[in-house]
Amino acid sequence: MEFYEVVNRRTSVRRYKSERPSREQIERILEAAHQAPSACNRQPWRFIVVESGEMLAKVRKAYDREWLTTAPVVIVAVGNHAECWHRAADGKDHCDVDLAIAAEHLALAAANEGLGSCWICNFDRQQLSEILSLTADEEPIVMLPIGYADEPLKPHTRKAANEIISFV
Numbered sequence: 001m002e003f004y005e006v007v008n009r010r011t012s013v014r015r016y017k018s019e020r021p022s023r024e025q026i027e028r029i030l031e032a033a034h035q036a037p038s039a040c041n042r043q044p045w046r047f048i049v050v051e052s053g054e055m056l057a058k059v060r061k062a063y064d065r066e067w068l069t070t071a072p073v074v075i076v077a078v079g080n081h082a083e084c085w086h087r088a089a090d091g092k093d094h095c096d097v098d099l100a101i102a103a104e105h106l107a108l109a110a111a112n113e114g115l116g117s118c119w120i121c122n123f124d125r126q127q128l129s130e131i132l133s134l135t136a137d138e139e140p141i142v143m144l145p146i147g148y149a150d151e152p153l154k155p156h157t158r159k160a161a162n163e164i165i166s167f168v
């Protein structure tokens with residue numbers, strides 16, 4: 001798919017068909033995150049693919065929405081605050097930045113595979129960390145359900161370009 005078409009096809013999908021993406025599709029999507037850039041190339045991340053019925057049911061408890069029960073696969077992008085780069089001048093932790101880039105690589109790769117996804121950050125962090133047995137340094141940053149969309153493709157609604165872009 002052409003890159004700008006992929007960008008436009010990546011919209012938040014909140015209803016999925018029961019058909020599972022293939023293992024090859026999921027592996028290609030994960031490889032897109034594997035190749036993502038990160039500050040100082042620290043790669044402070046892990047990607048947990050939740051695909052068994054039992055684990056999907058547990059993970060859904062951390063974000064209790066009916067639509068999420070339709071997702072056949074959920075990838076949880078986990079950041080590590082001990083591994084990520086902290087800016088020397090002010091100590092700023094770049095975990096969120098790195099994980100956001102990697103998660104969007106996942107979402108764009110999913111769109112390129114003809115699959116839908118949806119960023120989820122409004123989950124119960126404590127609950128999800130416990131379910132996934134994360135360490136004290138780790139934080140689940142994004143839950144990304146992936147599957148074939150069972151709803152029409154929605155056009156983006158965005159501010160006008162001239163409101164947000166300036167050439168100086």
Ligand SMILES: Cc1cc2nc3c(=O)[nH]c(=O)nc-3n(C[C@H](O)[C@H](O)[C@H](O)COP(=O)(O)O)c2cc1C
Pocket residue numbers: 010011012013118119120121122123154156157
């Ligand atoms: C950082 C971030 C967090 C988000 N968290 C959630 C969420 O918890 N639940 C949800 O349904 N959508 C969530 N979204 C999806 C946004 O609502 C969505 O991207 C936005 O409305 C634009 O729509 P689009 O993705 O279809 O272009 C999140 C998106 C981002 C980037």
